[in-house]
Amino acid sequence: MDLITPVCDDRITILPADVIHRILLFLPLKAAARTALLSTQWRSHWRRIPQLVFFNDFRIAPNDESMMKTLIFNICRVLLLHDGPIEKFTLAVPGLRSAPCESEIGQIILHLSNRDVKTFQLVFYVRDNQVYKLHSALFSCHQLNALDLRYCEFRQPSWFVGFGKLNILHMCQVILPTDFFENFLGKCPNLQTLLVKDCVGPSNIEVVAPRLQIFTFYGYLLQICFKHAPLLQSLVIDLHVRGQGVEKPVVDTAALFASLPALQQFRLDFQLLQYFAPGNHVSAPIRLPAPLHRIQSVNIRSVDLGSWEKAFAFACLIMSFPNLLYLTIQLEASQQN
Known part of the structure; x- marks a missing residue:
């Protein structure tokens, strides 16, 4: 009598949805994208990953003049393929020779504002003391509860009404307006944690923050x-x-x-x-x-x-x-x- 060898299931491709979701959260973005090749189920989950972190994922040389264009192209491609809420978005690019194009980054931020992003981190370290001027589209992200800005110029538009859900704010080496603490913080009524480190701007600080629990200041x-x-x-x-x-x-x-x-x-x-x-x-x-x-x-x-x-x-x-x-x-x- 012939023995019939049972066919073993591919356990990787049939993992439970919650397990796939957890695995994707721990993978770097580029590695998470490659899991789309495993199966239709993995591809479906990859397109709904809630955290997008762009930090040296694409290994672009800092001296390459086309670095930002390549990076922005990849970000736009990911955003177009993404199907679901984006809870966290991080863009960190060290070693730039010139400040990135304000309008191109603005388009990405505008897209995120339409996706109700909740945590946003932007890090541009540019040589020769150049700074990225923050695009006004950020102030349309009304669902933000955590904001982390580094190495940029913070400019608050006149039409800004506030971040009603913002709980955590980190500012590191940011050029701030002199009325930042009085004007901007006054429009963040639920702020609980504030970090200001090595920023340029106000030297006379008046804090009005009814829910603030942690305040950290490094600077002058x-x-x-x-x-x-x-x-x-x-x-x-x-x-x-x-x-x-x-x-x-x-x-x-x-x-x-x-x-x-x-x-x-x-x-x-x-x-x-x-x-x-x-x-x-x-x-x-x-x-x-x-x-x-x-x-x-x-x-x-x-x-x-x-x-x-x-x-x-x-x-x-x-x-x-x-x-x-x-x-x-x-x-x-x-x-x-």
């Missing part, structure tokens, strides 16, 4: 005021020094802490705490006007204990946090020995 400023941030829990201000003869920041630290009733942890430069040292037309208080019972973690950089007055002022500050659990101090370089 003269004044900062939290006019309305009742839910802020984490604060980081890391100042950059601009050399001799430059105006130094002036911050009423007591007023700063008083305006943040929910604050639990902070990291500040010691120079922001000069309110506690004599010489600023006020006497050094023994403590803050009211103890901050919520503060549990404190990190203070560039601490200057070179005089008795400054050391005493620093001790007075720490005494204002009766429930403090974690304290990190970084001394000035001249005092580390």
Whole structure:
């Protein structure tokens, strides 16, 4: 009697839909596109992948003058084939010799605005201090809940009404208008996390963000005021020094802490705490006007204990946090020995 050998199913091509979906999410975009060759089912899922990340996927040499045209062609091709919602879109292109064409990138952003993109990241690192001027089509993406912009110029159009669903905003080396904090943030009522790093623009900052919980700032400023941030829990201000003869920041630290009733942890430069040292037309208080019972973690950089007055002022500050659990101090370089 002849033995009949059973035909084994191809397990790769008949995987459950949820398994295929998870696999595609973990693959680089180019590899995910190649899975369309496996079967009709894989091709169908590839065309509905919710996250599109273009970051060195196509291995185009940074010195190639046709780099952006090739990249944009591939992006447009993917978008035309894509059939489904796009929750996340990332375009990161380092090493450009010139800024990309504003209108071409604008067409891509406009397409995304019609697909209700929720997370958008744009990174253009251009040599010779050139910057990409952000296309106004971005301000039509009303479903955004996370926005990450780097190495570009931020220009808010007059017709912009706001991002009502934006929760997370990251700005890194972006040219900002001087009224960015007052004007733009005022139109993002649900913003919870804000990161501003090495940006050019406003030096006098006034924050009105009723739902803001995390605020991180790296850069240069003269004044900062939290006019309305009742839910802020984490604060980081890391100042950059601009050399001799430059105006130094002036911050009423007591007023700063008083305006943040929910604050639990902070990291500040010691120079922001000069309110506690004599010489600023006020006497050094023994403590803050009211103890901050919520503060549990404190990190203070560039601490200057070179005089008795400054050391005493620093001790007075720490005494204002009766429930403090974690304290990190970084001394000035001249005092580390």
